[in-house]
Amino acid sequence: MIAGILKEPTGEHRVAFMPEQAEVLVKKGITVYIESSIGNSAYADDDSYTSKGAEIKSRYEILSNASILFTIQPLSAIDIELLKENVVLIGIYQPFSNIQLIKELAEKKVTLFSMDMLPRTTRAQSMDVLSSQANIAGYKAVILAASFYPKYFPMFMTAAGTIAPAKVLILGAGVAGLQAIATARRLGAVVEVFDTRPAVKEEVMSLGGKFIEVEGAADPSAAGGYAVEQTEEYKQKQHQRIADAAAKADIIITTAQIPGKSAPVLITEAMLNAMKPGSVIIDLAAATGGNTAKTINAQKIKYNDVTIVGDSNLPATMPADASKLYGKNILNFLQLIINKDGQLNLNFEDDLVKGSCITHNGEIVNERVKALI
Known part of the structure; x- marks a missing residue:
């Protein structure tokens, strides 16, 4: 499986994964693609990523080849056009405010997990990106x-x-x-x-x-x-x-x-x-x-x-610590959707997986989001 970590839009200095977190994926047998200079604003240069086993690729190569993609801010419409079907996308998409974007992702048959929609339960605390970032x-x-x-x-x-x-x-x-x-x-x-x-x-x-x-x-x-x-x-x-x-x-x-x-x-x-x-x-x-x-x-x-x-x-x-905490939250969430062999295993019986999933198999599956349409 190929995992892609994308550079964030201008003005967003955080990155979804720091080098030590990318290394965790590599150790699971997952191929990790990153864009060049992805972590510069968070004081993590390309060498710090490649030394952990990540590979530098163009944005086009990442978008068109990855099976799972990690971001913080939502992808642009141009990025979405390049995605292959059934790719898993994880980020903060604020679906209540971005209904049109959610529709586009559903039409593209993207499986979107929006981390701001994660149920705020005791079990979810280690994955709660809203809390880790709000603390900062x-x-x-x-x-x-x-x-x-x-x-x-x-x-x-x-x-x-x-x-x-x-x-x-x-x-x-x-x-x-x-x-x-x-x-x-x-x-x-x-x-x-x-x-x-x-x-x-x-x-x-x-x-x-x-x-x-x-x-x-x-x-x-x-x-x-x-x-x-x-x-x-x-x-x-x-x-x-x-x-x-x-x-x-x-x-x-x-x-x-x-x-x-x-x-x-x-x-x-x-x-x-x-x-x-x-x-x-x-x-x-x-x-x-x-x-x-x-x-x-x-x-x-x-x-x-x-x-x-x-x-x-x-x-x-405060991009260095904010990125570190965000990446740790995502790694904890991945334990719910990736098995020991580094392959996707989406268990929608799990309330955290179901609650944070917005689109899947060409449909908007989150009931709260569907109610707005």
Whole structure:
């Protein structure tokens, strides 16, 4: 079997497999093709791959010969044209937002595993690319905020006077939010946290954050760890509590997303107008519309002396570790679909295999995706 590791689009500095992970495939008897300079941005040169047994091939050769392909970002329409039938494709395809692309892959008889659709169960933790990458995003969001914030994060007592600590508000206590809490606290900030899931209160407090409680949240237990739609009454209460906290905050980090829908706007224009001059917002939900009324994806803007950074791809700014973690997640997933002899063995009785498979045998097979068509 031939496995192909493809170079990512411009602006994406991560790579699906680092050399040591490519070596694992080679040891299974799998032929590994890579594009030249595939890992340069992640500080892994071609020699580090070839020394582990990988072979350098052109993109055309990889696309037209591989039985299984690994990416992070989706393939382009031109790439898809070159694929052979029944190839297995593994990456992050965000099918709810890319329905036309999913249709094209189905027509091409590609078997697509979209890792962002992996059921978020205890068994899947070692394969959860969203969590491994969100962890990095939460850390980097705080570091980025500190670089734009015109004051100190920690409290300082000096002969010239006392500097008060920065006040950080984090909206969403998922993996990214929890890492942001831990990082902000290590830098000496005072941290408040809002989340619609009351169950995360204990985790927030264990990291040194203060949990903002709003009564009447909808039950999120069936949402796989994501946020869910809330009642209008709850949204009004939420709005007021967030408005009060935002007006006092120096830094806001937003992480709230709902699968298949636009990100909820939690920081309105009125809230932005009430924020302190010099405040900073890092919006990790920018790719799905953003959690502020003024977020622009992949841009840093100034609004009323508030810096708003819309960036949903912060893991790409730390490509070496992000690639290492992503590749390890994929290797763990491969144990479910590749046998000991290095051959594909797709067991759709396995809930993780079934849940992450989007297209197979010329059809869209994921029920949640089919429901959108």
